[in-house]
Amino acid sequence: xxxxxxxxxxxxxxxxxxxxxxxxxxxxxxxxxxxxxxxxxxxxxxxxxxxxxxxxxxxxxxxxxxxxxxxxxxxxxxxxxxxxxxxxxxxxxxxxxxxxxxxxxxxxxxxxxxxxxxxxxxxxxxxxxxxxxxxxxxxxxxxxxxxxxxxxxxxxxxxxxxx
Amino acid sequence: xxxxxxxxxxxxxxxxxxxxxxxxxxxxxxxxxxxxxxxxxxxxxxxxxxxxxxxxxxxxxxxxxxxxxxxxxxxxxxxxxxxxxxxxxxxxxxxxxxxxxxxxxxxxxxxxxxxxxxxxxxxxxxxxxxxxxxxxxxxxxxxxxxxxxxxxxxxxxxxxxxxxxxxxxx
Numbered sequence: 001x002x003x004x005x006x007x008x009x010x011x012x013x014x015x016x017x018x019x020x021x022x023x024x025x026x027x028x029x030x031x032x033x034x035x036x037x038x039x040x041x042x043x044x045x046x047x048x049x050x051x052x053x054x055x056x057x058x059x060x061x062x063x064x065x066x067x068x069x070x071x072x073x074x075x076x077x078x079x080x081x082x083x084x085x086x087x088x089x090x091x092x093x094x095x096x097x098x099x100x101x102x103x104x105x106x107x108x109x110x111x112x113x114x115x116x117x118x119x120x121x122x123x124x125x126x127x128x129x130x131x132x133x134x135x136x137x138x139x140x141x142x143x144x145x146x147x148x149x150x151x152x153x154x155x156x157x158x159x160x161x162x163x
Numbered sequence: 164x165x166x167x168x169x170x171x172x173x174x175x176x177x178x179x180x181x182x183x184x185x186x187x188x189x190x191x192x193x194x195x196x197x198x199x200x201x202x203x204x205x206x207x208x209x210x211x212x213x214x215x216x217x218x219x220x221x222x223x224x225x226x227x228x229x230x231x232x233x234x235x236x237x238x239x240x241x242x243x244x245x246x247x248x249x250x251x252x253x254x255x256x257x258x259x260x261x262x263x264x265x266x267x268x269x270x271x272x273x274x275x276x277x278x279x280x281x282x283x284x285x286x287x288x289x290x291x292x293x294x295x296x297x298x299x300x301x302x303x304x305x306x307x308x309x310x311x312x313x314x315x316x317x318x319x320x321x322x323x324x325x326x327x328x329x330x331x332x333x
Contacts, residue, residue, distance in 0.1 A: 137282070138247045145281040154281060156246045158289050 007031045009053055009088050017043060030089060037075075037092040041102045047079060047088065048107055055079035055088065058104070061114035063122035067148035072096040073124055077104070094124060103129040121146035185321065192236075193318045194224035196311065199235030199259070201252060204242030206269040206301040213304035220304075223311050232258040237314060238291075239307075243271040244284045253290050264317065264324060266310045267293045270300040292325035 006014075010024045010031050020043065022034040035043050047055045060078040071093035080087050094101060103126040104111045115126040116135040123144040126132055134141060142157075143150055200210050213220050220226060229235040232255045244252055256265070267287050270276035273296045275285035287293060294317065295310040317324065 141246070150281065152280075155285065156281075158246065158249055158284060 007086075009047075009086065012050065012052055013043070013047070016046060031087065032089040032091065034091045034093070037094060037101045040075075040090075040092050041104060041107060043090065044077065044079075044104050044107045047090070052084075053088075054081045054083045057082055058108040058111045058114070059087075061104070061111055061118060063118040063124050063146070065122060065146065065148045070095065073099050073122060075101055075118065075124060099123060100125045100127055102127050103132075105129055120144070123147065189319050189321065193315045195227075196223070196225035196237050196314065196318075197227050197229045197235045198225050198237045198239045199229055199232050199255070200239045200241060201255065202239075202241040203244065203248065204269075204271060204301075206241035206272070209301045209304055210239065210241050210268070210307060213307040215304075218304040218308065220308060220311065223308065223315065225311050232256070233260065235259055236263050237311075238263065238265045239268060240265065240272045240287050240291075241268040241301075243276065243278060244287050245282045246284055247282070249284050249290055252287065256291050261326075262324060263326065264294045264314050265291050265326075266295045266297065266307075266314065268297045268307065268310070269302055270298065273298065276300060292329035294325045 006024065007026055010026065010033055013033055014021050014024065017035070017039065020036045020039045022036060024031070024033045026032070047053045057080045058077065059080045060076075062076050064074040064076060066072055066074065073094040073096065075092050075094065077090040078087065079090065092101060099122070101124065103115055105115065105126075106128070112130070113135055115129055116132060118124050119126060119129075119132055120134045120137050121144055133139070137145070143154065200207065202210055212218060214226070214228065225237070232238070236259070238256055238259060240252065256263075265287075267273045271278060271283070272287050273293075275283050277300075279285075284290070295313050297306045297310045299306050316322070
């Protein structure tokens, strides 16, 4: 995409972080940036504090499993600015053998449970999270159910009749 | 007036009847079912309809719903049970006093229904002995009546309860 059609937020992100921003696009009016996971907290803190960005509301965080691709996992942040009324989507890819990314709880405390959900469903580890344990599934659940290689017919052990 | 219609010398049979203690208890038990409704999904709404005035389950003696398992003798599981809920349901069943009966109401409680996924228990008979299953998604309140009547038959005849045949070995 040509530089002049880029939104001000994406242009500022590329100017500030350079190589840490892998790619950007604004398809259908949705500003999206794929960034390197090593600098994710730095980038998110910048988006929150910069006077042109002011993304004070982390609307959503989710994981994606691109089974068969490498890197396999992706973490997606959807941010909104109540002040500026604009949105941005930040993505970071993670390798299968090391699905670890820094926690954004220090940037927005409200992202706490989203990170726990992504950890529960995809097994993505958020380094520095204050309470990273399962949130929807129970302790003792085996596996991460939204991974594409989780068997559809897999059943969990139940409290059966005592033998 | 009514007194005049009585046959002379009291009722026929001399005013007493012979029966067995078991039959007497079974008769009393049959018309005083205390159900415990474990309603987790839309089946619970149909249970309310079943206890309401239109279908009026109290005609069959099952009107006093007890929300303590210690006071109930029929467990009516109405709705989806997932793996997280399963130990809770098992605990409630264990808290009920013998003799006790279990009704699995609806497709979810009977087999998991259309929730063939990672989180739903595929039928409560994986963890509990079930006496009567009600098909439907959800069943209408007549289905509940149609399950209470066989429970009454089991009580009346002394037929073995599901818990006496549990666990089923195949």
